[in-house]
Amino acid sequence: MGDKYSRRDALKTLVIGSGALSIGGVVSSFAAINFIDKHQADKNSRNINHSVCRWCFADIPLDKFAQQCAAMGIGAIDLLKPSEWDTVEKHGLVCSMATDDFADIENGFNETENHEVLQKNYKGLIDKASEHNIKNVIVFSGNRRGMDEKSGIKNCVTGLRPLLEYAENRNVNLVMELLNSKVDHPDYMCDNTEWGVALAEELDAPNFKLLYDIYHMQVMEGDIIATIKKHHKHINHYHTAGVPGRNEINDSQELNYSAIMRAIVETGFDGYVAQEFIPTYDNKMAALQEAIKICDV
Template sequence: MSHNINRRKAVKNISLSLGAIGLTGTITASSLGEKEDNRIRNQIDLKGNINHAACRWCYQDIPLQEFAEKGKDIGLKAIDLLKPEEWQTVQSLGLECSLATDTFASITDGFNNPKYHEKLQKQYLELISKASYKGIKQVIVFSGNRNGISEEMGLEQSAKGLDILVKHAEKNNVTLVMELLNSKVDHKDYQCDHTPWGISLVDKIRSNNFKLLYDIYHMQIMEGDIIATINKYNKYIGHYHTGGVPGRNEIGNKQELNYPAIMKAIVKTGFKGYIAQEFIPTYPDKLAALKEGIAICDV
């Protein structure tokens, strides 16, 4: 509001100084307002029930500054999976980093294997501190691949490896979220590939600062029964990702998931976190695909 008032005041002062309030003021206001008018035309009339986000890696060919600016115009409140050097870019535009990561984060070499604990703990302790300092509330972690590790041993080792990090996260008002990924198509041998395994890990750790990232695309491939799972386990979930099945592309009517129904189920649980679009756009205009995805999920 103050921005608009200051802009109008500036326009008026320019007009008065030139002694031509009518014509000069009209032209100046039109010029200054053109960018805002374009922004308004790009916006979606959102209902306010969903905190929309998008994963940065799906739009890597668009410079981050441009992606953040245009993403904000079409309804994004946050961007997922940003590294520390990227946080300020989005925050300066009034967006959040909804899920922090860094280059060391590994899907394959994770907390289920004790040989990675010392290195990961050192790196994640620093990342959690950085995220807390910048007001970022969530950091992503991964179980790692099985590589012969049993389900029970994977749970035990993951809980041990994460213990010091969860305690640090508690002190710093940060939540660690472990992503559920499919091991059939995209991430062969990944251990946290079923919701019950993830639930068991959350129960073992027993902290409000450790939750699951429920990726709808991945869990449709592994389990299906998406809405029933969300209804049953929503208190364990701190974050959601989308994606079309099959193919991980746009979430419109050419794939098998009913995203409006899924979003309504999530809203009904009282979820107040972020839901991030994580499909790989196939449209020539990738931002148009993102705008469509936001509109589909805005229930």
């Protein structure tokens, strides 16, 4: 397996290397695909609201990327900063999850000394998101650094509650992402569904939700469909990627994404499912189109 990088690296550096990983047979089967099906948007079932994370395709100019996404029926792009919103909006897309440079996976709301700066910065981002009618802003727990689970929840509640009241008045959700601490984000605190749900129930705020990253939670705990069915009321956003490797979501990996998407639809979910795999195909947009077709149940 070749060079590996994570979204954490991308968000810190804002530069994505090629990072290409190869899967025997898969790349060759798609090497001839060098087009986007211009009629894909009309073929989609409309059961899933499709999105895609920008950082996985960062080497494609955003304007071109947004245009191609719109052509294949993708309605949104995830993890965009304010400076990028106008570019996607002119193509009829929305930012489905807002972020900015200050949003730090490792240094989050579980440390009280971070609260003052985070609250100030997040209020600014919430205001900007509200002006653009963007509904979701991402937040992170931060790393444990020896902290026990209950203290982490208590600190997150203290730091998030004032922001949630501020955001509710502006019709914005704060969405905490579930990330694995086993492979990609060592020591991250919100690394399992039960912890995230416990925080959500303690906050008891209508605009606090979880971003259920299917890749990360398969790595940490498995039992994806049962967990989604049990805790769907706390989830308003999903991310995808293949396990293992974080690459394409086809049959080269262990998850049955069509079955997972059907389970999500059965819960009555009306948010976005954002592709967050690292493409290995020479034609990255062909890989993305394949993923949309798999998830379009």
